[in-house]
Amino acid sequence: MTPLLTTTGLKKVFGGLTAVDAVDFAVMPGEIRAVIGPNGAGKTTFVSLICGRLPPSSGEIRFDGRDITGLPAHRRVRLGIAYTFQITSVFANLSVYDNVALAVQRTAADRRWTGSLRDGVMSALSRTGLAGRAQERAGALAYGHQRLLEVAMGLALRPRLLILDEPTQGLSDGEIESFTDLVREIAQDATVLLIEHNMPVVMALAHRITVLDAGKVLAEGSPEEIRANAAVQAAYLGATAA
Structure with missing residues (x-):
């Protein structure tokens, strides 16, 4: 199966700060993919590059096989990329x-x-x-x-691709439960890219998880693989992974 979205060598530099550092990334159609990481890891900058809110310093973004690196945000919406803000x-x-x-x-x-x-x-x-x-x-x-x-x-x-940036922030426990059901329903018709700090939500929903740290991909894998990854535990999950 061909990925719906890929990034190759994607990089964003603000002055002397590299917020996203040569990220290679691929999401398959129908996947629920979570991107996690500590504060300042570059998660929101990364998805802002994907949806066109920010231009990359270098690298390439492809959607459904098409190079969209230089397309403005409104053109990406027309192609089927929707983004909810943090x-x-x-x-x-x-x-x-x-x-x-x-x-x-x-x-x-x-x-x-x-x-x-x-x-x-x-x-x-x-x-x-x-x-x-x-x-x-x-x-x-x-x-x-x-x-x-x-x-x-x-x-x-x-x-075709719905990007959700911290969607459960401010929701009650009951609303979060309903939200997870909604995301599963959405994934029947669309691909979901989820930026989320609520680890029980991430572990319950994601087919695969990408961990960013200091703008780089630290690890990628299934929820079980990420939970067991010692480097991820040290950088982010800590006691949450225990």
């Missing part, structure tokens, strides 16, 4: 419904959408448990619900 980026003064409607309209404009606007919006809201809050102002939602709204906005784009 910090919420909803339109606070618009309703929950209207936030998702904007994403559906963008998809419709790219001619990848069939069906009514309302059906598309309510489907995304229902999948994230927000259908009952459709008319609430987005800025009035609790932080965890704003995170779920971002996921709904991403789903409305009908992505």
Whole structure:
């Protein structure tokens, strides 16, 4: 099977700091891949390079066999890459419904959408448990619900690759359980790239895990292999892996 996404020698330098250091990476279609690592490991910078929010200093990014290294973010969205931010980026003064409607309209404009606007919006809201809050102002939602709204906005784009950056931050235990069920459902139709500090979520969801440390790939493997990796335990997991 051909990878959906690959990076080769991907590097990002900010002044004298190398945030992402020659990363080779490949994700297969339908995979749930987690990227973990300590704070400052380069995780968010890495996915920002993939989605086009940042240009790389060097290296190559390919999506479905196509070189997208130089494409701007909006062109990557049209190809099917959706990204939810580590910090919420909803339109606070618009309703929950209207936030998702904007994403559906963008998809419709790219001619990848069939069906009514309302059906598309309510489907995304229902999948994230927000259908009952459709008319609430987005800025009035609790932080965890704003995170779920971002996921709904991403789903409305009908992505082939959905990048989730710290999606469980601010969610209750019950919401986290529902979220893990949602990610498994999403993975039936799309590939998921998950940046997450909640290790029980990572271990429960990921088919494979990539560990970044100081911008480099420290280890890669199944949850069982990562849990047993002594270098990963020393760098990141610590007592969590025990």
